[in-house]
Amino acid sequence: AQTVTQSQPEMSVQEAETVTLSCTYDTSESDYYLFWYKQPPSRQMILVIRQEAYKQQNATENRFSVNFQKAAKSFSLKISDSQLGDAAMYFCAYTHSTGNQFYFGTGTSLTVIP
């Protein structure tokens, strides 16, 4: 069974600094997708970044980048130049390439300190 683990329930970062959120997953599949979603307080969950397992290059979206280690089944999110608006719950998610069932981690609550 697929599982997604986020071992950091809470993290904090100084404004303008860099923070890395960890995620590991377990799967026997070779073709899948990984996502980081952001859920601001009382707001809708939105997609931050996605990674296709067949791509070796790490995905990047502006200040957000991932470190995808397929062999280690690790998928961490790096937020550079943190901003107050980055404060949110972050969820790591997995889905198989031909499936529509997403598996989410328990989330990491990120606090940005001014």
Place this chain on the structure above:
Amino acid sequence: KAGVTQTPRYLIKTRGQQVTLSCSPISGHRSVSWYQQTPGQGLQFLFEYFSETQRNKGNFPGRFSGRQFSNSRSEMNVSTLELGDSALYLCASSIDGRFSYNEQFFGPGTRLTVL
């Protein structure tokens, strides 16, 4: 394009009652998934509907059920409510390309409180 909408946004029920939650996906999206979000548990997958058929189901008791209509709108029903059913229920829609990834777009959720 309008986003995913969920109604109602807040609900208060008592134990033993039943409740129906509604989700309208983004226009053109045919897949609708439901999740239960509780503190410490993250998002737990309930079920996914596509073309009015339940395609995937999570590990929840039979008290949790759903359906999808021909316009892709979906409803979720919880019967015989228990205190532990208090949660944020999220709906997500996706286009569904079977051989491509499907980004899920989430609604704002329905906050259910069971007293």
